[in-house]
Amino acid sequence: xxxxxxxxxxxxxxxxxxxxxxxxxxxxxxxxxxxxxxxxxxxxxxxxxxxxxxxxxxxxxxxxxxxxxxxxxxxxxxxxxxxxxxxxxxxxxxxxxxxxxxxxxxxxxxxxxxxxxxxxxxxxxxxxxxxxxxxxxxxxxxxxxxxxxxxxxxx
Numbered sequence: 001x002x003x004x005x006x007x008x009x010x011x012x013x014x015x016x017x018x019x020x021x022x023x024x025x026x027x028x029x030x031x032x033x034x035x036x037x038x039x040x041x042x043x044x045x046x047x048x049x050x051x052x053x054x055x056x057x058x059x060x061x062x063x064x065x066x067x068x069x070x071x072x073x074x075x076x077x078x079x080x081x082x083x084x085x086x087x088x089x090x091x092x093x094x095x096x097x098x099x100x101x102x103x104x105x106x107x108x109x110x111x112x113x114x115x116x117x118x119x120x121x122x123x124x125x126x127x128x129x130x131x132x133x134x135x136x137x138x139x140x141x142x143x144x145x146x147x148x149x150x151x152x153x154x155x
Contacts, residue, residue: 008077043149065109074147098149107136
């Protein structure tokens with residue numbers, strides 16, 4: 001079953017670029033300078049920030065729909081992040097190198113599938129979830145900290 005993995009859109013975060021730490025703190029955004037790679041996975045580029053890059057830690061409503069699963073959590077976004085091209089039938093290293101929680105949702109944004117996977121097990125699990133015709137999309141979360149990572153859609 002074909003799928004695409006997409007990052008968040010950079011235009012959602014453009015207003016953060018160039019702001020001082022004090023200005024960002026007023027919006028509950030924490031600024032870090034990446035001091036290791038891997039370590040700061042950007043949800044826009046779907047890659048870890050390079051050492052020395054400025055990144056923003058902010059709360060993001062990754063499940064904004066009015067269901068029991070409505071939720072937000074902390075995410076990292078690189079300053080001046082550029083949109084990643086969707087990954088077709090492959091899993092970016094920033095995802096495959098970490099333990100993920102996979103959550104399949106139907107068209108009404110209700111969770112109908114869920115499991116954890118890492119490395120080479122992620123792709124077949126995504127394909128398996130999409131074999132269920134009721135799965136509309138799959139959210140991936142970094143399992144240890146619970147942060148939203150990316151979303152997969154049918155190909």
